[in-house]
Amino acid sequence: MTATEGPKQPDISYHPDAKKFRARTARRLAEDPSLPQQPLPANFPDRVDGPIVWEGKDWTDESQWVYNLSQTQLNEIDGALAHFNSLDKPMGFISRETFPLPTLSAELWKLADALYNGRGFFVLREIPIDKYSRKDLAIVYAGLSSHVGSGRGRQDATNAVLAHIKDLRTSHKGVLGNAAYTTDKQVFHTDIGDLIALLSIQQSASGGVSRLASSGFIYNEIAKTRPDLIHVLKDNWPLDRFGGDPPYTERPVLYNEDGHIVIQYSRRHFTGYGEQIRSTNIPPISEAQAEALDMLHFLAEKHSLGLNFQKGDIQYINSMGLLHARDAFVDDPEHTRHLVRLWLRNDELAWKTPKPLEKTWALLYSVAANAQRFPLEPEIRKTASGATK
């Protein structure tokens, strides 16, 4: 390297490569064999425990996380839908009060508690998708979800609070910077915000398994074997804003906040995805960050739980405490995978938001009821700068 050359982006791409990961680890340990002997950073424990610290093989049967709606509860949902429609209010006003569920509400609160204080996920089964118009389905979905978390996050700069996750490569032009809008595998990541809800309105012909992994479990594995990477993860990382202003932001990937291990990141901000390549006018990630990024992915994959998504399921996830991923899938004309997403927060049960995330969270959950948009058909999310997110 000459004196004029700055640091280069490591050889790493969106799709993790196990061979490159192993080679990078071997190279770094050869350069500095003392790395695994480093003490953990102050304020980071040797290990964490609790119901959200689990691995895939701890779960044996989906009855452990699937909540089946009874006919009485489905009737309550129809009653709440009729009530909301009788109010003649914009959909942004959907709430626990305007979508009343006399007995189901308490059950949903218990499930919300399990998101923050329990295992961190559950599936509600099954919403009779075909019986509702697209608009009524959106009301039912947002109404039920308001009993899990009443805060609704905006999905883009146009105040949409509902997002459609579907292969949009043929129907929508423009740069697709996110595997979510393709049939491609989505590697382990978190969304922004506290809770993610995903309603399945149609399944793919094959593939598309949804995978979850516990951030606390992954933390324990890294803390035990490579404490030096805990330092790397809790320091600042340069996130590409893909043409935004400023062009990049910095924040940690790992937090220990108020007794909770939080991992919050999306790999594409460090590697780019597809046509949206990582910007060259911003600082590259380091070799240590590249190793840590792969370490997170491969540990999450190894210790993940695969969930079988059925039409009419709503999957709720605590995105502060769990990572998620999705296998590649194949659609056919009768089976076109289509999920509808909400970002939620339950202010009464929520964990403390780590300080570096506070501004993003405040902006996310700031959309006034009368400004919320509920797109009933797929669209590509836009940032204020026009880039896809």
Ligand SMILES: [Fe+2]
């Ligand atoms: Fe996601």
